[in-house]
Amino acid sequence: MNLKNLTYILFLAIFLCEGCSKDLGNYDYRDVNSISIGGLLDNSHPTGRIYEIPFHDTVRLNPTVTGSLSGSDTSALTFEWKVDSVTVSKTKNLFYIANKRYGKISAEFHVTDKSTGTTTSYNCFLNIVNPYKWGYYVLTQNKAKDASLYCLSSISKKSSFDQVLLSSLDKLGKNPLSISGTKKYGASSSDFYNVLTIGVQDAVNPVVVIDSREFVPTLLYNSSSYVGGGDFVFRPTQVQADLYNEVIYAVNKGKFHVLRKGTIALPAFINDPSDYKIAPNGVATPLGNGRYFMSIYDENNKRVRVWDNGVTSNEYNYVNDYKEIAGQELMNGKTFLACSYANIPSINHIYLFRQDNQLYSYRLDYGADYKPKAFSQLGTAAVPTSNQIGYVYFDGRTSRWYMAAGKTIYMASYLGVEFQKYVQLPSDATGDIVKFKILDGKLMIATNDPTADKPGSIYIYNANTMLLEQAYNHVVDDIVDVHLGILVE
Known part of the structure; x- marks a missing residue:
C-alpha cells in the first residue's frame, strides 16, 4: 500500500470517529410525565360526555389526575376549568351553580405540567335542564x-x-x-x-x-x-x-x-x-x-x-x-x-x-x-x-x-x-x-x-x-x- 492510500484511510477513520462522538452527544433520553384524567364520563367524543344538571342545581366534578412519573403528586401541575369559555376554577375540582341559562354548555378541564409546559385536556357538556x-x-x-x-x-x-x-x-x-x-x-x-x-x-x-x-x-x-x-x-x-x-x-x-x-x-x-x-x-x-x-x-x-x-x-x-x-x-x-x-x-x-x-x-x-x-x-x-x-x-x-x-x-x-x-x-x-x-x-x-x-x-x-x-x-x-x-x- 503506498503512502497516498494510507494517508487517505487514516483521514477517513479520524473523520468518522469525530462524527460519531458529536452525534452521541446530541440525544436526551429523559422520560416524559404523561398525564391521565379519570373519574369523569368516558366517551370517545365530547358529544357523548353530557352531564344533565337541573336549573339552579350545582355541578360537582372531582376528577382523578395521575402522572406516569409523578403518580398522584399534583404539586407540579396547574388546573383550569372553563364553562361556556369562561374560567370558573383554578383548582382540580369543579363546583358550578347552573343558574345562567338552559341548554348545552361546553366545559373544558386543562391540566398543565409546569416542568415541561405540556397541557392535557378533557372536554364535555353541561346540559342545563x-x-x-x-x-x-x-x-x-x-x-x-x-x-x-x-x-x-x-x-x-x-x-x-x-x-x-x-x-x-x-x-x-x-x-x-x-x-x-x-x-x-x-x-x-x-x-x-x-x-x-x-x-x-x-x-x-x-x-x-x-x-x-x-x-x-x-x-x-x-x-x-x-x-x-x-x-x-x-x-x-x-x-x-x-x-x-x-x-x-x-x-x-x-x-x-x-x-x-x-x-x-x-x-x-x-x-x-x-x-x-x-x-x-x-x-x-x-x-x-x-x-x-x-x-x-x-x-x-x-x-x-x-x-x-x-x-x-x-x-x-x-x-x-x-x-x-x-x-x-x-x-x-x-x-x-x-x-x-x-x-x-x-x-x-x-x-x-x-x-x-x-x-x-x-x-x-x-x-x-x-x-x-x-x-x-x-x-x-x-x-x-x-x-x-x-x-x-x-x-x-x-x-x-x-x-x-x-x-x-x-x-x-x-x-x-x-x-x-x-x-x-x-x-x-x-x-x-x-x-x-x-x-x-x-x-x-x-x-x-x-x-x-x-x-x-x-x-x-x-x-x-x-x-x-x-x-x-x-x-x-x-x-x-x-x-x-x-x-x-
Whole structure:
C-alpha cells in the first residue's frame, strides 16, 4: 500500500470517529410525565360526555389526575376549568351553580405540567335542564275534579313528587283523562327529552303537548283547532299520543279524530248511518302502519269496526269501512275489554273479551290485498281472579296482555290468555291498582285509597328483577294516569 492510500484511510477513520462522538452527544433520553384524567364520563367524543344538571342545581366534578412519573403528586401541575369559555376554577375540582341559562354548555378541564409546559385536556357538556325533563309523571284530580301534574325527577336530588306548574297556563282544567308521551333524541341515547301529551275533558285547552326541556306547552288543542268550523265543541273522552308519529288520537262525542300540527281533523266516518260510538279503551292504538289501518270497538252497535285509507299516501284519512268480515259473530254476547294494533308478524289487530268467568282473545287477519280477511280466536282461559278487573292493556313492545285486579297485576302471552301473576304489591300497600306502565326497565304502579286525605300512592319496581325499589304512600290526590320518561339504566 503506498503512502497516498494510507494517508487517505487514516483521514477517513479520524473523520468518522469525530462524527460519531458529536452525534452521541446530541440525544436526551429523559422520560416524559404523561398525564391521565379519570373519574369523569368516558366517551370517545365530547358529544357523548353530557352531564344533565337541573336549573339552579350545582355541578360537582372531582376528577382523578395521575402522572406516569409523578403518580398522584399534583404539586407540579396547574388546573383550569372553563364553562361556556369562561374560567370558573383554578383548582382540580369543579363546583358550578347552573343558574345562567338552559341548554348545552361546553366545559373544558386543562391540566398543565409546569416542568415541561405540556397541557392535557378533557372536554364535555353541561346540559342545563328543567328538573322535570326526565322523571316519573303522575296526572291527578282532587275532590273537585281539578287536574294537577306531579313529577318525581330522575335528575334532581329531591326524592319527592313535586307539582309541576305550566307558567303559560292558569289551570289544566277539570276531569283529567290521560298522560302519554314519546322521547326525542339528540346525539346519543342519553341525550333525550320527553314530549308529553295531557288530556283533560273540561278545559280551555283539552289537549296540551309539552316539551319537557323547559316544561312549556308547544301545542294547544281546543274547539277552535277544528278544521271543520261550525259549532264544534272539543270535550274528549279519550286522548292518546302515537308512539312513533307526531300525531294524537282523540275520541270526541264517541267519534275518532286525528290531532296533528295544531289542528283537529274531521271525525272518521262522520256520516256513519249506524252512529258508531267508541267504547272506553276501544281504540286499537296505531303502531307503525296505524296511519293506514285502524280498528275500534263500537259500543253502540256491539261490534268491532275496521277502517283503512285504501293503503294510499293520504295517511290517517280513513275511507274504507269494512262491515262484513268473517268471524265477527265470534264476539257476539261477550263484553269488550280492550284492543290494540298488535305489531306482530301476520297479526294486525288483537282484541280481548269476557263472558262470565272466561276470557277470549281474537286476532284480525289480512289478505294479500291488504284487506281485512277474517277474525279468528287466539285463545281462551278462565279469569285469573275473583277480584274486579281494573286496568287492561296490550303492550306492543312485549306482545303481552296485562291486567290489574286489586293489588295484583297479571300477564299473558298474545298467543293465549292464561294470565299468570306478574307482580303483587306488598301487604301494607294502600288502595287498589288504578294504572301502571312498563318502560325503560321500570314498572310504575299507581293505587288510590279513597279513605285517605291523599289517596294516591306510587310504587316503582325494577321490571327485570321485579324488586320493589321505591314506595310513596299517600303522596298525591286521586291518580288518573301515569307516565315514565327516564334514562335507561
